[in-house]
Amino acid sequence: MNATQSLGGHNHVFLGASHDRNQRRTMIVVAITALTMMAEIVAGYAYGSMALLADGFHMSTHAGALLVAALAYRFARRHAHDPAFTFGTGKVGDLAAFASAVILGMIALLIAVDAAWRLTSPVEINFRPAIAVAVIGLVVNLVSAALLHESDAHGHSHAPHAYDHDHGDHDDHDHHHHHHHAHGAARDHNLRAAYLHVVADAATSVLAIAALLAGQLLNWVWLDPAVGILGAVLIASWSIQLMRDSGRILVDTVPDPKLAAAMRATIERDGSRVTDLHLWRVGPGHNAAVISLVSANPASPETYRHRLSNLGRLSHVTVEVERARPG
Template identity: 45%
Template structure:
């Protein structure tokens, strides 16, 4: 049997999402964020602003997230052909995002605890100086968000099917969860910077110094909400959640168009952010080759690795 024939029956195991443009953008944002973080933390300590300090620590969580993002991309690319990984390294970026979420929870708790201590023991705040640094931080976040706004991983215009709870929705870009996590981190940081500015302005103009630690608490809560969402989404992938019931029903319906074909076993799990592998067991009175049933599933673009077992059943049964 020649190699060309064998390749016809082999399926790809490359589920890595990677783009050089995405990586370059994250490196730029990482450097900008590091410089701004140092300035905000130093200014927050020097000028006594908890809101500014909270924003600086919030930026540090994004630095860690960006570092994890960059490491995950590199590791996934280097190891994607390693046979140790059954379905390549598509889940490396998902594990990285999950780890980032855990770190965010720890930092958020630290921020809330520190803010509460500022309610008990208030500090003097140098509003004018703190405001200058906070505005610079906000501008940096907005610039970073613009840099990360576009996900260049989808430039191949590959069709992917998004298995959402409201049914099937086809779109032209394959989502890079690592890149999306970096982008949402920046957006969350911009929101925290805005909260810091609001706290400093109300403290300066209205004398509401309590707003500064209050915004520290708000910033911590924002991070907790984001972390919970990130952990929830990534843990579903890491724990091999199946397709939605709606999509599963459509797949089964497609395979059972012929009344002689019945699906008796169905397992689907994510092998990366958007890609699924499936194992399907069929019984049939008039069995066809597995390739026949795989062709029926061509419209389900999220199914990237399909294994079908066909069991014949005699008419007498």
């Protein structure tokens, strides 16, 4: 006998607790970035400033990545009830995060190549407008980072790591989904990707300002491209980590081994034996599980699901129970 727990009408809405809020924040940052980008490009052409043009076109890549994040939120919400998505659209943000991480890695590579070329073939730097552009970029990115970090913190403020939260009876179909939204423990990688893009830009601006000031005072022209390579390495490390984290979710690795172990212990405390257990993430703060067990005196699947409800963070559970053969 078996039973599945995403009950009622099988409503598979596994979006993050702050999904809509994060979408609004990301769209605001997209608008700020796009306006700054256009202003820099127009001013660059108007005043013949290569520094303004370069920063404007560089900012366009971040604007594009941020737009991917915003559109991912929109798509996930629009198709949240689409039956074509077996376990909902909660992982769309992770797909967008992986794409953003790739873009971030390409940006790091381009910065490194350009910096290496400038080290071997130094170019004359007009320090004043270059510093002004870097300061403008830093201010814009700090504002954007503050917007995204505030939203990110909101999503993490209730992240539990212990399994002592009773989120209610999972057999109560009407209350199944909302209690997990409030206590989602998993990170929103789509928001994290957007945040890393603006932080990466802010970091390069800080490094650029320091290098340009030192170059202006000490005439160390080589310092600017050298710092550029340092910034590229820093951005690349963020990109790789984000690809790893979002990639693990996309290929359905076990999101929380401690939770899996706690599930097994909870099921087996009455002498039952778990023969198969699958745990994967279906959205920020939402995990799905399929469990097969054998018992000489099996309880109903609903009984096992009720036990698991005390662990929290399980939004969709299927339990298959088999009676052990005598002898």
